[in-house]
Amino acid sequence: MKQDILARKLERIDDLPSIPSMVFEAVHLLHQPDITVERLTSSIQLDQAIVSKILRLVNSSFYGFQGRIGNLSQALVLLGFNAVRNAILSISILDIFSDLGKDFDSRLFWLHAIGTGVICQVMGHQLKYPRVENLFVAGLLHDIGKLVIIKLFPEDFFKILKEVREKDISIIEAERAVLGMDHTEIGYRMAEKWKLPQEIQEALGFHHCPWNAKENRAMSATVCLSNCLCRALDIGCGGDALVPEIDPKVLTILGIEPLFIAGCLEDIDLEMERAKSFLTIFNENELRSPS
Numbered sequence: 001m002k003q004d005i006l007a008r009k010l011e012r013i014d015d016l017p018s019i020p021s022m023v024f025e026a027v028h029l030l031h032q033p034d035i036t037v038e039r040l041t042s043s044i045q046l047d048q049a050i051v052s053k054i055l056r057l058v059n060s061s062f063y064g065f066q067g068r069i070g071n072l073s074q075a076l077v078l079l080g081f082n083a084v085r086n087a088i089l090s091i092s093i094l095d096i097f098s099d100l101g102k103d104f105d106s107r108l109f110w111l112h113a114i115g116t117g118v119i120c121q122v123m124g125h126q127l128k129y130p131r132v133e134n135l136f137v138a139g140l141l142h143d144i145g146k147l148v149i150i151k152l153f154p155e156d157f158f159k160i161l162k163e164v165r166e167k168d169i170s171i172i173e174a175e176r177a178v179l180g181m182d183h184t185e186i187g188y189r190m191a192e193k194w195k196l197p198q199e200i201q202e203a204l205g206f207h208h209c210p211w212n213a214k215e216n217r218a219m220s221a222t223v224c225l226s227n228c229l230c231r232a233l234d235i236g237c238g239g240d241a242l243v244p245e246i247d248p249k250v251l252t253i254l255g256i257e258p259l260f261i262a263g264c265l266e267d268i269d270l271e272m273e274r275a276k277s278f279l280t281i282f283n284e285n286e287l288r289s290p291s
């Protein structure tokens with residue numbers, strides 16, 4: 001790949017729309033120790049599209065609350081600030097990718113993304129991980145680099161899929177061959193641009209080689225393991241038919257035995273059923289017509 005072509009591609013990636021400034025303000029506020037529900041509500045309420053999506057999310061069976069939650073302050077109290085922060089971030093990031101053309105089956109992609117998020121969450125609880133909410137977001141967004149490829153370079157994307165089929169190679173190898181970079185490098189770049197927490201940036205960048213992470217290897221390793229498991233359980237599709245093998249180094253980083261994975265399966269099944277309603281929130285058509 002010629003350097004100038006690669007540079008032009010990187011420029012187009014950097015030009016992708018950013019998250020609305022309200023989101024940054026709300027995320028910043030959510031980090032303040034003395035923030036009140038009222039102050040936060042008045043900031044988020046400036047963006048009614050996001051408010052309506054948060055309310056739909058909080059009323060979906062993903063959260064399983066009894067009765068209808070009718071306003072944002074109630075949602076903030078019930079969900080907790082971290083969950084709201086992650087919902088706002090996810091909604092606004094996924095909004096950027098709501099229009100990917102009809103040749104791409106975004107449903108299978110989001111199913112893989114949500115599946116990986118849910119498995120991360122289940123494992124995070126079992127491992128007593130302190131920021132399970134961040135783990136869910138890291139799992140949900142781990143392959144976002146693939147969406148950048150589809151959105152900006154659709155022709156390259158179809159060439160990548162062809163390479164995968166014809167040469168029986170992994171999607172990451174095909175991306176490097178066709179595009180000169182892969183979805184993990186693009187994901188890291190986007191997460192940096194979006195100012196996501198450092199550990200989430202790393203998980204996007206190192207979910208295929210978590211031993212290279214510096215800030216939080218355990219998070220990258222959990223996303224790596226969850227991605228493999230999601231593929232093995234045939235939840236959604238990540239672009240190729242290969243089921244990645246679990247590298248023993250990943251288990252060493254997490255300090256677990258293979259038996260740990262078997263112990264998570266029942267919870268994964270249960271959580272996956274509930275999480276499917278999360279999918280409808282991010283479904284392409286739903287995004288275009290918030291109720």
Ligand SMILES: [Fe+2]
Binds near residue numbers: 142183207208
């Ligand atoms: Fe990936």
Ligand SMILES: [Fe+2]
Binds near residue numbers: 116
């Ligand atoms: Fe994946």
